[in-house]
Amino acid sequence: MTEKQMIIDPGTLTNIAAQLFEAGGLRKEDAAVVAHDLVAANLRGLDSHGASRIPMYLERIKRKVVNPQPNITVQNVFPAVSLVDGDDGMGFLAGHRAMEEAVSLAEKNGIGLVGVRRSTHYGMAALYVKDAIKKGYLSFAYTNSSPALPVWGSRTAFLGASPFAAGVPGGKEEVPYVLDMAMTVIARGKIRLAATHGEPILPGLALDKDGAPTTDAAKAFEGVCLPFGGAKGSALAMLMDLLAGVLTGANYGGDVKSLYFDHSEPQNVGHLFIAIRPDLFVSKDEFDDRMDTFVKRAKALPKAQGFEEILIPGEPEEKTAAKRLDTGIPLTEEVIKTLQETGLEYGIDISSQLNEIALNS
Template identity: 45%
Template sequence: MSLLALATRYNWKGLEDFCKQVFQKAGVPEQSAAIVAESLVQADLRGVDSHGVVRTAIYLKRMEAGMIDAFADVEKVSESDATVLVDGKNNFGSVIGTKALDIALEKAKRNGASFVGVKGSNHFGTGAYYAMKAIEQDMILLVMSNASQTMPPTGGVRPFIGTNPLAVGVPSGKELPFILDMATSVVARGKIIVSAQKGESIPLGWAIDKDGNPTTDAHAALEGSVLPMGGPKGYAISMFIDILAGVLTGAGFGKYVNNMYENWEQPQNVGHLFIAVDINRFIPVDLFKARMDQYIREIKQEPKAPGVDEILIPGELEYRRTLERKENGIELPIKVVEELAGIGQSYGIDLAKAAYEHAKNEGAKSWN
């Protein structure tokens, strides 16, 4: 393997193409492979590295073990004017999520709003991935998902609920759109996984060990539990999401959402809920965008606390990080690079071609 293959900075488009080729070689249909690859690299671009290409290996392992069916037909189970229940049939989470999003947006355009529940899914990436697609169509989107047990109920020690994420996307005009994408834990468990891979400690207050003691050891945290944000408030929101995404849809909930890293006998059965709103049913979308611009500008013009240079809106840091990483490449941990290079080698795909310096030398700046 060349030294270039062990570079740690990668061109985003080259990395996306590498991942797409890997999934295709593994037997994933081309369109699905493109969706999965895009969702992973978009996470890395936004700085959500815990949901980026680091997940490539586990996705492939789940598929090879029969825990993901890349050829399953995502189907509607039931439907009304404003609601749809989708069975993902255990396909890739981002493939199922993209199908559910398309249904939600189409139905909202027809009826003003829609609620699309999903069962039989897997880890679907970041909620922002779907929020940004809805924004492109001038729609408001709320999307939530449950996850396997990683967080205790307030007052408990043992994991019972997931770090169930919530994302909201709202379009604007000349200003950046509002994009909230958050886990209901103090920190996404994926960040602790990344810290463990890097051999780094974690901040106190992120997690407890298996005995309920606060810990800064990432490995001990993974054996224990991450903590809900805001104590009982985060616990309540996570439970609320589990009810809507899991209990309501017929998906797994609580201890019945299976862990992708630990359970190799059963599919995950993750649940999602997509809520789409057609702005034009309230006020003309251009007027809404102008009002959003005004709102955002006035927030950013508010008096600043000592030491604060700028007031940011949700999603703004990630937007800037995306621009920077598209220009200068995505930095990956060496362990992730070695893992990806090994996967690529097994399929005859050279990760080195996605390296930032290689892409620049080959005149691939157009990828940016």
């Protein structure tokens, strides 16, 4: 079943998102950041982490488990190490602030390590490593998240889908490396989207709440996602919680509250960011040349059957972004409807602002 979609201009969608977050109590400049980040996810094809999440974030603000106007603080604990307190605000804000600090520490010390606690869900992890890439730095971004997948051998959700992101700036001619991968076979948000649309999921992605394999997206959303790569994926998901949760002082070990189902208290999500100067061991010029050479060599390799092009991680999403910037962002009627309803709740007329370019079925 293909649901009806409306194509929305990215600028219009960003404006609508910013108005909604401002109406929800965010400062104007913070609302603009969150709106930009969500639309960036839509542009990169990650519709599960884009505008469709606005009503959920606003609900969490309304229920006072997200602080709309956080006082984010940074404490330097060692020359190359800082701790950021997100003050229960939107995770996007704490995430950008923390990566900014990590890069600033790396500038002075070669490497910067920043732990974050009292944060919340920070969306698409690529956002933060792209911040570092813009400044010419390599980086890693770890986060934990609410229980979605089991420790290997268990059938209970305990570890988060917690995406791992890593970024390496491109050289002078080639694309950067932007890895952003959840620990699940596919992101839990994609299962939620399939459930919203009443679509099935492929076998091998999830167990229902009784521990049985399922292709029913709604049952999978109530149950547990499976990690990619079996025990290895589970081990990496565990590492995300150890680094972002146990180490930073944030919630850990199954205590991060569900975004959708638990409004009892703030999530206290943890993140850990590492930024690295590109000129630690070779000059910046040499690093750039080596990156260009690496990417050129990788792309020139003989292709496997069924492949027209070899892509560097991050490239598939950037290609989608380039296309969607030009042609617009497809949103399902369901998502549009929830945005309109949310707008009405906050006294914002969204229907009149929607710049409809095309209607597909």
